[in-house]
Amino acid sequence: MPFQPEFLARIAERRAALRTELATLLPARQAITWEIGSGHGHFLVQYAAAFPEKFCVGVDIIRDRLNRSGKKRDRARLTNCHFVQAEAREFFDALPPGVTLQEIWVLFPDPWPKKRHHKNRILQAEFLEALANRSGEGTRLYFRTDHAEYFRAVALLLPELKTWQLDPAAPWPLEQETVFQARAPAYQSLVAIRTSHPATPAETTAPRLPPPVGPR
Numbered sequence: 548m549p550f551q552p553e554f555l556a557r558i559a560e561r562r563a564a565l566r567t568e569l570a571t572l573l574p575a576r577q578a579i580t581w582e583i584g585s586g587h588g589h590f591l592v593q594y595a596a597a598f599p600e601k602f603c604v605g606v607d608i609i610r611d612r613l614n615r616s617g618k619k620r621d622r623a624r625l626t627n628c629h630f631v632q633a634e635a636r637e638f639f640d641a642l643p644p645g646v647t648l649q650e651i652w653v654l655f656p657d658p659w660p661k662k663r664h665h666k667n668r669i670l671q672a673e674f675l676e677a678l679a680n681r682s683g684e685g686t687r688l689y690f691r692t693d694h695a696e697y698f699r700a701v702a703l704l705l706p707e708l709k710t711w712q713l714d715p716a717a718p719w720p721l722e723q724e725t726v727f728q729a730r731a732p733a734y735q736s737l738v739a740i741r742t743s744h745p746a747t748p749a750e751t752t753a754p755r756l757p758p759p760v761g762p763r
């Protein structure tokens with residue numbers, strides 16, 4: 548079914564506003580630590596406090612969680628930690644030219660457990676290639692989930708892409724329990740490192756309509 552012009556216009560407007568916001572927040576050539584689905588901000592606020600030299604940006608689609616995150620950041624008086632309301636792929640597409648990803652954190656992303664919903668998962672080949680395009684050699688991708696099948700799918704996919712290499716020996720630089728980690732009976736983590744292999748331009752992210760809001 549084709550989308551109504553008013554709906555498409557609202558999306559275009561939202562994306563333009565995001566570009567303006569990011570152009571102000573991120574001076575060109577800034578290397579950022581990006582947390583996708585930063586939730587209530589527990590992780591990123593602690594991380595930014597532990598690594599004041601890093602410029603940290605958390606992105607989430609839920610306003611209330613971002614407000615709570617911002618309050619934590621303000622209580623900690625951090626100037627290197629920012630929270631932006633955006634869909635992750637829209638945020639990525641709106642990044643100013645020259646901004647690179649130094650680290651990418653994906654902690655307990657929505658698992659979309661039903662097979663027919665796997666297409667909504669954030670970590671998929673196309674997006675991982677797009678992330679690789681904005682990353683320098685050595686950029687680290689940190690992924691943690693309590694969903695065993697999602698974990699396995701990503702762990703199998705990454706080596707296939709050649710742009711990311713799993714590093715089982717890489718340390719987890721900071722342990723800070725998140726809301727969803729606290730609820731998880733068990734979880735698995737991986738670290739992948741950007742290789743020097745060129746990312747395939749055909750597999751980079753394209754403008755798209757946002758997915759529906761996640762199940763949790």
Ligand SMILES: C[S@@+](CC[C@H](N)C(=O)[O-])C[C@H]1O[C@@H](n2cnc3c(N)ncnc32)[C@H](O)[C@@H]1O
Pocket residue numbers: 583584585586587606607608609612633634635636654655656657669725726727728761763
């Ligand atoms: C399961 S929660 C995990 C939150 C946090 N990382 C934690 O461990 O507590 C997933 C978070 O990702 C956000 N989210 C889901 N899809 C997203 C998307 N496409 N772009 C940005 N955030 C998204 C949700 O709003 C939610 O806060």
